[in-house]
Amino acid sequence: MKKVWIAAITSMLVIGGYIGTNTNASKNAKIEIKAYASENVKSVKRITWEHAGELEAQKGFDKNIGTAGVLSGSNKNYLIVGGGANFPYDTVLNGGAKEHYSDIYVYKKEDSGLTLVEHTNLDHKIGYGSSITTDKGVYYIGGSPDKEHADDILFLTIDKNKKLKVEKVGDLPFTISNGIAVEKDGKLYIGLGQQNGxxxxxxxxxxxxxxxxxxxxxxxxxxxxxxxxAQLLNGSLYVFSGGGSIAYTDGYQYNIQTNSWSKVSSVKVDDKEISLLGANSVKLNNDEMLVIGGFNKEVYDYAVKNLNTLKGEELAAFRTKYFTADPYEFNWNKHVLIYNAKNDTWRSAGKVPFDAPCGEGLVLMNNQIFSINGEIKPGVRTNAIYSGTILSH
Structure with missing residues (x-):
C-alpha cells in the first residue's frame, strides 16, 4: 500500500507544464543566437511572461484538459511537444483512470508567436520519459505505459520538407520513467527514476x-x-532534488572523467531550502541552468505520510480535503530559479505570474522560454501555453 500511494502522489503531483508564445527579443537583451536552445543566454536579469494559447485536443477527444510528463524540445526554429498524461474521465478523488497520449505537436517560432504547423501521432503512447534538446535534434528516452516502448530511445527532428521525423535510434537494457538524462559527446547519461518498474x-x-x-x-x-x-554544466552532470516518501532539496555533481560524485549546494533561496521534485529545467549557458516548478516539501511530506498511515474515515476525509484544495494551498515553487555551477550558488530571477507547474514541458529557444502544460495541483493539469522573454544583464 505504501509504495502504491507514494507512486500515485508523485505521478499526480509532478506531471505537467505550460507552453509559451513568442515575442520579439528586447533591444536590451544580450543574446548569443545559436541553432538550438542551449548555451545562448548570458545571464538572466528578469523574464516577462504572456499567455500563448493552448494545445489543441488530442485525437479522439473534444478538448485538451492539459497534460503532464510531456516530451518537449526544439529543433531548428520549431518547438516540439507531445505525449504526457492526465485524468480525462473522472477525478483522482473518484478513482479516475489516467490516460496517456501519442499526440505530437510541432510549432514554428515566428515573430508573431507560435504557429501550429503539424499535429501527428506516434504509433504508441508516451509520458514521463526524459527529453534532451541537442544541436541536431531532440532525444526522448523511455517514458511509455507500453512496456515494449518504455526502453526506447527516440530521436525527433524537422526534415528538409519541414515535417516531423521520428526515429528509434536505440534500446536500453531496462525500461525507465521519471528519470534523468543528458547528452555529451555522442553519449547519453541516463538514470534514477523507475528502472524496470x-x-x-x-x-x-x-x-x-x-x-x-x-x-x-x-x-x-x-x-x-x-x-x-538534471543538466550538463561545465562538462559535468548536476542533479538536484527529486523525492520518494519525502521530497529532497540536496544536490550532486557527477564527474564524467572520474566516474565519481560529490555534493554541491542544496537548492536554497533566502536561506530557505526548496524542493524541485517534479520541476523542469533548461540549460542557459555553460555555467547556468534555469528551473521552474517543484512541490512544496512540507505539504508533500505531510500528504504522503497521511495517505499511507491514515485509515478508514480519517483517510477518506483527508483525501477529500487534499484533492479538492485550491492550487495555491499546495504552495508549489513559483520562483524562477537559476543555478550557477561555477559559483555553486542559487538565486531567484522572480516568480511566474501563473499557477506553479510541475511536470511541465520547458523549452528554451534563443531568448524565449516556453512553459507547456503541466500539473497545477495533484491530479489537475493546465492546457495553457506561456511564453517568457528573457532580459539579460
Whole structure:
C-alpha cells in the first residue's frame, strides 16, 4: 500500500507544464543566437511572461484538459511537444483512470508567436520519459505505459520538407520513467527514476555510436530519487532534488572523467531550502541552468505520510480535503530559479505570474522560454501555453 500511494502522489503531483508564445527579443537583451536552445543566454536579469494559447485536443477527444510528463524540445526554429498524461474521465478523488497520449505537436517560432504547423501521432503512447534538446535534434528516452516502448530511445527532428521525423535510434537494457538524462559527446547519461518498474539510484552511459550501455557509479544519498532535475554544466552532470516518501532539496555533481560524485549546494533561496521534485529545467549557458516548478516539501511530506498511515474515515476525509484544495494551498515553487555551477550558488530571477507547474514541458529557444502544460495541483493539469522573454544583464 505504501509504495502504491507514494507512486500515485508523485505521478499526480509532478506531471505537467505550460507552453509559451513568442515575442520579439528586447533591444536590451544580450543574446548569443545559436541553432538550438542551449548555451545562448548570458545571464538572466528578469523574464516577462504572456499567455500563448493552448494545445489543441488530442485525437479522439473534444478538448485538451492539459497534460503532464510531456516530451518537449526544439529543433531548428520549431518547438516540439507531445505525449504526457492526465485524468480525462473522472477525478483522482473518484478513482479516475489516467490516460496517456501519442499526440505530437510541432510549432514554428515566428515573430508573431507560435504557429501550429503539424499535429501527428506516434504509433504508441508516451509520458514521463526524459527529453534532451541537442544541436541536431531532440532525444526522448523511455517514458511509455507500453512496456515494449518504455526502453526506447527516440530521436525527433524537422526534415528538409519541414515535417516531423521520428526515429528509434536505440534500446536500453531496462525500461525507465521519471528519470534523468543528458547528452555529451555522442553519449547519453541516463538514470534514477523507475528502472524496470522499480525505484533506482543507478546511472548509465549509453553510447549512441556503438549502442552499448555501461553502468556507472550510483548517485549517493537516497536510494529512491524520482523526478529530479538534471543538466550538463561545465562538462559535468548536476542533479538536484527529486523525492520518494519525502521530497529532497540536496544536490550532486557527477564527474564524467572520474566516474565519481560529490555534493554541491542544496537548492536554497533566502536561506530557505526548496524542493524541485517534479520541476523542469533548461540549460542557459555553460555555467547556468534555469528551473521552474517543484512541490512544496512540507505539504508533500505531510500528504504522503497521511495517505499511507491514515485509515478508514480519517483517510477518506483527508483525501477529500487534499484533492479538492485550491492550487495555491499546495504552495508549489513559483520562483524562477537559476543555478550557477561555477559559483555553486542559487538565486531567484522572480516568480511566474501563473499557477506553479510541475511536470511541465520547458523549452528554451534563443531568448524565449516556453512553459507547456503541466500539473497545477495533484491530479489537475493546465492546457495553457506561456511564453517568457528573457532580459539579460
Amino acid at each position: 522499480k525505484d533506482s539510484n543507478k546511472l548509465y552511459e549509453y553510447d549512441l555510436k556503438t549502442s552499448t550501455t555501461k553502468e556507472l557509479a550510483s548517485i549517493p544519498g537516497e536510494t529512491v530519487r524520482n523526478q529530479s532535475v
